[in-house]
Amino acid sequence: MTHAAPETRKFEAEVAQVLHLVTHSLYSHKEIFLRELISNASDACDKLRFESLANPDLLAGDGELQIEVSWDPQARTVTVRDNGIGMNRDEVVANIGTIASSGTRRFLEAMSSEQKTDARLIGQFGVGFYSAFVVADRVTVLSRRADLPASEGVQWESDGKGEYSLAQVDLPERGTAVILHLKADEDEFLKGWELRSLIRKYSDHVAFPIRMPKEEDGKPGSEWEVVNDASALWAKPRNEISDEDYQSFYKSLGHDFNDALAWTHNRVEGNQSFTTLLYIPEQPPFDLMMGGRDERKGLKLYIKRVFIMDAAEELLPNYLRFVRGVVDADDLPLNVSREILQHNRQLERIRAACVKRVLDLLERLARDEPEKFATFYKAFGNTLKEGIGEDHANRERIAKLLRFASTTSGDTGPTVSLDDYIGRMAMGQDTIWYITADSYAAAAGSPQLEAFKAKGIEVLLMTDRVDEWMLNSLTEYNGKKLRNVAKGELPLDEADKKQQEEASKAAEPLVHKLKELLGERVGDVRVSARLTDSPSCLALSDYEMAPHLARLLREAGHDVPQAKPTLEVNPQHPLLKRLEGESDTAKAADLANLLLDQAEIAAGAQLPDPAAFVQRLNRLIVG
Secondary structure: OEOOOOEEEEOOHHHHHHHHHHHHHOOOOOOHHHHHHHHHHHHHHHHHHHHHHHOHHHHOOOOOOOEEEEEEOOOOEEEEEEOOOOOOHHHHHHHHHOOOOOHHHHHHHHHHHOOOOOOHHHHHOOOHHHHHHHOEEEEEEEEEOOOOOHHHEEEEEEOOOOEEEEEEEOOOOOEEEEEEEEOOOOHHHHOHHHHHHHHHHHOOOOOOOEEEEEEEOOEEEEEEEEOOOOOOHHHOOHHHOOHHHHHHHHHHHHOOOOOEEEEEEEEEOOOOOEEEEEEEEOOOOOOOOOOOOOOOOOEEEEEOOEEEEEEEHHHOOHHHOOOEEEEEEOOOOOOOOHHHHHOOHHHHHHHHHHHHHHHHHHHHHHHHOHHHHHHHHHHHHHHHHHHHHHOHHHHHHHHHHOOEEEOOOOOOOOOEOHHHHHHOOOOOOOEEEEEEOOOHHHHHOOHHHHHHHHHOOOOEEEOOHHHHHHOOOOOEEOOEEEEEOOEOOOOOOHHHHHHHHHHHHHOHHHHHHHHHHHHHHOOEEEEOOOOOOOOEEEEEOOOOOOHHHHHHHHHOOOOOOOOOOEEEEOOOOHHHHHHHHOOOHHHHHHHHHHHHHHHHHHOOOOOOOHHHHHHHHHHHHHO
């Protein structure tokens, strides 16, 4: 019975955008709606089971939590019903009619940034309910919270075109029913065998029974049967679980259509007993970097198979936020909260074990399945690098997993580990040399590599934005120091040192002339030990920020101090010879400034006056 006339409201603008995208774009994998609605129903049952620990009256004689999926060929409806926690009026509005979190906004950003729409996005951004409108032209939701009387049920209904209605109704049973009024061309979802097949494919390992009516002459009958496995997969012995079972569970857990790349399943017995089932996805979720640091999707935490928390961030450090999975502990208190989690020694031991298991798995992939490891590294290498600065205890293990391009590997060649590099070091070399840049081409073509190439010394080419930050913490590996070829003075043997001193002395007048011509644009000018072919390059102090990174930070709005560069020159280059003999002060100034401009461009710096650079270049070309 409806208590009053339904109230009509408009969707928030962004929810309306999501609905438009869903109903007009997500044609592939339409069956996703069933997985998402069952997942929501499972969450509702989990929440009721957790709240009933403190308030057993919530179960009210109906302690067997379950999910029902039914269909009605005449009415052309599919219904997903649960007897979980249910929702009151405010919760219905918050969860369906408005934005309950930033997930909807990030979904829209991802959809607009990706030209092709992708059904994978639905579940990952917490907007799974809206997938119902892929197959339905009208959706009705009936819900009553477990702690409210039957008279305070809520009916929500919408055609997904901008408005929804709300009404207070009598609902004798707690929980939520989602009724989909199917579109004219969606007859496939009015077949019991099709719905059963989808449940087994996507939701077999939901830990609550999923019941469906038995078919009688192709129609739903009066008897019901459980159609899913309905057991906690992670609690089974590993030898009873097939790879297909693991993959099926991952897809329901991670809202993913792709298989997991790898997983690790372990049971720890002793003073503290717990089970972990951890997955590495094949592809990064869309929100990994986009807001991922603020709203991470941590592991699911269970205690004695009772669901406690959907995103327990405390179970893994931030740099492993791509890992999906379940932790089921035997010994934590059932009334655990986020505050307790943050100050719990038992949880610290579980966290350490999770980190160890993930790193063990990655090391095994790197050793035994290099192709899979390459897939992982392409997707998550940047995120893993964050661990160098965040996880001091495991820094050496993480560093061992890192891979880089190098001057010996080429653009399309295999990447190099730090151990590979050390294994190829020349006799007497005690330094791992690297260069940072904002692209492979910029790194490989840097003039600062010339002396190293001439001597046959391998240099790692680091081109990810996180590299410069990471290297502040990774200053040594396996007893070898890491050094940037562009920073500080190069260590020279006695012969090279003598040659450098002679070259510097001979070029003193030229260096003095350059300093006068460049004035305040430079902090210093000196003869380079790095250059063999190019006329000039920038040299940085040991603690100076790379120019390309300073440019990126300024573009992002950060206040980065403007440092005066040190210019290194090659006196043997024709441009320097020309400058040395140039008596026209204006032309000499153009040459000097052009040498500095070239060096800054090669280092990825931002030219202070691009127009002046173009003008002086044109003057010199014209002659």
